[in-house]
Amino acid sequence: MILFPVTALLVLLPVMVSAAIFPPGTKVKMLDPKGFQRAMRSNKTSVVAFVAPWCGHCQRMAPEYSKAAESLSPLIPFYAVDCDAEVNKRLCGEQGVQGFPTLKVFPRGSLAPPEPYESGERTSINFIRWASRSVPNKVTSLPRVYDIPAWLDRKSDLPRIILLNRDKKFPLLWQVLANNYWKKLAFGHHSDPDGTFAASLGFNATVEGKTSKVIVYPAGSSVPVLYEGTTKYEPLAKFFRSILDGSADFLQTLPEQSVRDEL
């Protein structure tokens, strides 16, 4: 009777110990080989720490790594693999892990070579900088209004999405989304501080105090649609998925277009 619980405990023990190096409630997700494959297939920029629960450097790094994971969630996922666990030994070998911790950023899942962490002290600030800088930039900057039509034309086989904001630069959020949907959606950025360009499309200068706008040109169309949801990662990602699977509301009521580029 006592035999079963003891066996169960022995099976569970390695998992509990490895999870314990990260603080409770951490955004760092432990991966097994299947989870690792899934993370790589998503094509997202993600960070993986290869650790061992007994390693002092790993224990010291864990709160900083966890803080960075929290700051960058949900834009850049932070993962960890416990290389002490039997199930992960092969994965850690394939990843060339020779010491702990080994940190790698994967800029685009398995489609781009990973880069090791070589940015000095293992602090959350350094982790955040390193991970953010590693996101490939697939956003096209459209500084002048007259850059926009040519870009729309060039990419007309894809849905095209333009962020209009007040800044000269686009935020990490936009860079991350452009990377996640690369070759499926085309991302542009235009600085429109006083809303002139938006107004020229018939989208009024300010909507409920929002300072940025997201406009979408469906594939093959030159008629823009204003995105009316929240400009955060999850709602935007949901919206983009609905464009890709054809379920977005505006795709059902797309205006008829006569010959393009003619009055």
Ligand SMILES: *[C@@H]1O[C@H](CO)[C@@H](O)[C@H](O)[C@H]1NC(C)=O
């Ligand atoms: C990842 O990228 C590949 C190659 O570009 C593509 O075929 C695949 O659909 C992408 N996966 C996801 C989840 O976007």
Ligand SMILES: *[C@@H]1O[C@H](CO)[C@@H](O)[C@H](O)[C@H]1NC(C)=O
């Ligand atoms: C947009 O602004 C114009 C004036 O610039 C105004 O006439 C119009 O009613 C506004 N439309 C909406 C939907 O607020």
